[in-house]
Amino acid sequence: xxxxxxxxxxSLGLSLVVASLVIFAMIEVIPGDxxxxxxxxxxxPEAVAALRDDLGLxxxxxxxxxxxxxxxxxxxxxxxxxxxxxxxxxxxxxxxVSLPLALYALGLSTLIAIPVGMFAAARQGRTSxxxxxxxxxxxxxxxxxxxxxxxxxxxxxxxxxxxxxxxPGWDEGFWLAMKALTLPAVALALPQxxxxxRVMRSSLLxxxxxxxxxxxxxxxxxIAQATRxxxxxxALIPVLTIIGLQFSFLLAGAIIIENVFFLPGLGRLxxxxxxxxxxVVVESVVMLLVFAVILVTFLIDVAYAVVDPRLRRRR
Amino acid sequence: xTRLPAQLWIGAVLSAALLATxxxxxxxTPYDVTTLNIGAKLKPPSAEYLLGTDHFGRxxxxxxxxxxxxxxxxxxxxxxxxxGVGVPLGLLAAAHRGGWLDEVIMRGNDLIFAFPALVxxxxxxxxFGPSATNAIVAIGIFNIPVFARVARGGAMTIxxxxxxxxxxxxxxxxxxxxxxxxxxxxxxLLIVQGTIQFSLGILAxxxxxxxxxxxxxxxxxxxxxxxxxxxxxxxxxRLAIAPGLAIVVMVLGLNLMGDGLRDLLDxxxxxxxx
Numbered sequence: 001x002x003x004x005x006x007x008x009x010x011s012l013g014l015s016l017v018v019a020s021l022v023i024f025a026m027i028e029v030i031p032g033d034x035x036x037x038x039x040x041x042x043x044x045p046e047a048v049a050a051l052r053d054d055l056g057l058x059x060x061x062x063x064x065x066x067x068x069x070x071x072x073x074x075x076x077x078x079x080x081x082x083x084x085x086x087x088x089x090x091x092x093x094x095x096x097v098s099l100p101l102a103l104y105a106l107g108l109s110t111l112i113a114i115p116v117g118m119f120a121a122a123r124q125g126r127t128s129x130x131x132x133x134x135x136x137x138x139x140x141x142x143x144x145x146x147x148x149x150x151x152x153x154x155x156x157x158x159x160x161x162x163x164x165x166x167x168p169g170w171d172e173g174f175w176l177a178m179k180a181l182t183l184p185a186v187a188l189a190l191p192q193x194x195x196x197x198r199v200m201r202s203s204l205l206x207x208x209x210x211x212x213x214x215x216x217x218x219x220x221x222x223i224a225q226a227t228r229x230x231x232x233x234x235a236l237i238p239v240l241t242i243i244g245l246q247f248s249f250l251l252a253g254a255i256i257i258e259n260v261f262f263l264p265g266l267g268r269l270x271x272x273x274x275x276x277x278x279x280v281v282v283e284s285v286v287m288l289l290v291f292a293v294i295l296v297t298f299l300i301d302v303a304y305a306v307v308d309p310r311l312r313r314r315r
Numbered sequence: 316x317t318r319l320p321a322q323l324w325i326g327a328v329l330s331a332a333l334l335a336t337x338x339x340x341x342x343x344t345p346y347d348v349t350t351l352n353i354g355a356k357l358k359p360p361s362a363e364y365l366l367g368t369d370h371f372g373r374x375x376x377x378x379x380x381x382x383x384x385x386x387x388x389x390x391x392x393x394x395x396x397x398x399g400v401g402v403p404l405g406l407l408a409a410a411h412r413g414g415w416l417d418e419v420i421m422r423g424n425d426l427i428f429a430f431p432a433l434v435x436x437x438x439x440x441x442x443f444g445p446s447a448t449n450a451i452v453a454i455g456i457f458n459i460p461v462f463a464r465v466a467r468g469g470a471m472t473i474x475x476x477x478x479x480x481x482x483x484x485x486x487x488x489x490x491x492x493x494x495x496x497x498x499x500x501x502x503x504l505l506i507v508q509g510t511i512q513f514s515l516g517i518l519a520x521x522x523x524x525x526x527x528x529x530x531x532x533x534x535x536x537x538x539x540x541x542x543x544x545x546x547x548x549x550x551x552x553r554l555a556i557a558p559g560l561a562i563v564v565m566v567l568g569l570n571l572m573g574d575g576l577r578d579l580l581d582x583x584x585x586x587x588x589x
Contacts, residue, residue: 015426026438
């Protein structure tokens with residue numbers, strides 16, 4: 001077990017190194033001189049020189065890369081060029097919107113998908129199963145940000161139950177903040193839940209046809225008991241995989257949906273940084289996103305090994 | 316079996332209909348969308364303008380037809396990139412299964428998985444500026460590991476079969492076997508995956524264009540149209556509803572088609588159903 005975790009951790013570290021090299025190359029090497037790129041064509045040479053100095057661009061590529069990575073590891077993400085504040089501060093502030101939003105959506109979609117998938121599996125081949133499968137097919141096809149717009153039209157414009165956008169901040173009270181995140185989270189959760197419900201259904205159906213389920217029934221358990229004690233846990237493994245794989249979609253979705261609701265999250269930070277050519281912000285935020293995805297993959301791998309000892313030997 | 320053709324048919328008809336209108340826009344659209352007609356701005360649907368006009372007086376139906384062109388082209392080209400790079404990599408990995416090359420390719424795959432299409436698009440746009448080409452490259456790169464994985468997985472099972480052994484005994488090299496014997500046998504899998512990635516590409520293009528990382532004005536794409544409609548969802552919701560529906564119909568059609576094709580082409584599933 002320990003060996004398995006260590007090899008996975010090693011591969012996690014290696015992935016992070018390669019990813020950071022790719023990001024560094026894209027942002028700092030390919031544009032040529034980042035300083036003149038950030039300031040635009042009409043910049044004064046003195047201003048460019050000053051910025052080069054500020055950004056530490058006069059060192060060699062190797063020292064610049066090591067400085068950047070070293071900074072990331074100690075929580076120093078550089079100083080935003082446009083905001084004139086440490087990027088770490090900006091990111092922390094924005095994460096307070098993006099992270100709760102992603103988790104809220106993840107929670108909602110899991111809470112909806114697992115019972116719905118179980119219900120469809122129990123009703124396999126009947127009208128309600130077809131209706132659910134049809135609805136999930138539609139849910140997968142709907143772009144979440146468009147669904148978000150529809151939600152705004154219905155619940156904010158027509159019914160006026162929710163505000164159309166904006167975020168009051170957590171200081172204004174937990175429930176107010178959660179209310180502001182509700183429509184975005186629902187919009188994010190719908191396609192997610194559709195996929196998860198389908199996975200839950202087919203994985204439960206798979207398990208229900210296993211020999212050990214027949215054994216469980218033969219020893220006198222009712223269908224509900226056998227499902228609860230034996231089927232559910234096994235059926236949840238593929239669902240866990242999909243949740244892990246979907247994490248990056250969720251993150252990307254959250255970033256896009258923030259635009260619909262004018263939420264001050266990571267998404268707005270990064271899109272503004274792109275238009276303002278604030279490469280310092282772009283570089284560190286992208287690294288953070290990639291780090292999050294790699295970390296989740298690692299955690300899921302380890303979670304598997306805990307659940308299923310057979311996996312420890314593979315790879 | 317009875318349900319399968321229906322799924323395939325409905326899906327094919329839905330996506331073919333939208334593809335056809337997009338192709339038709341090369342020859343004919345009800346109105347020219349490159350000229351602005353402010354006098355006719357924000358007209359409601361009528362016999363003259365079937366879906367009404369937008370804030371520049373452009374006919375919404377014509378915009379949808381032209382917009383489909385970019386959305387579909389981006390998704391198709393991205394599938395092309397994914398297949399063109401991913402399939403050879405997957406075949407190579409399978410031919411050297413267990414070896415260092417296999418390991419390197421698969422670890423590389425895992426790494427690309429850590430870069431969502433949105434993040435790749437952000438990186439490219441930050442240095443090269445936004446364009447539809449960036450969206451193609453970003454979604455294409457995202458597709459590479461998907462196809463590599465499918466190709467490798469499919470190829471591995473074919474490699475164990477007797478006729479491959481016969482080909483090896485006949486003195487054929489790994490590359491030749493991969494191209495002549497493995498590839499035709501995994502074509503089914505690749506077609507099914509291609510359909511799925513096509514539909515994901517439509518969704519991804521819409522998302523990227525919506526946040527300004529894809530097609531730029533005046534080029535219309537379904538995602539772009541949604542971005543422009545954003546500020547008018549209170550006064551003219553029709554402008555946001557129409558392009559969204561086009562995306563939903565296209566993606567739904569492709570997904571149904573993909574499911575139908577998989578059931579049709581994969582004998583294992585067919586057996587499991589009966």
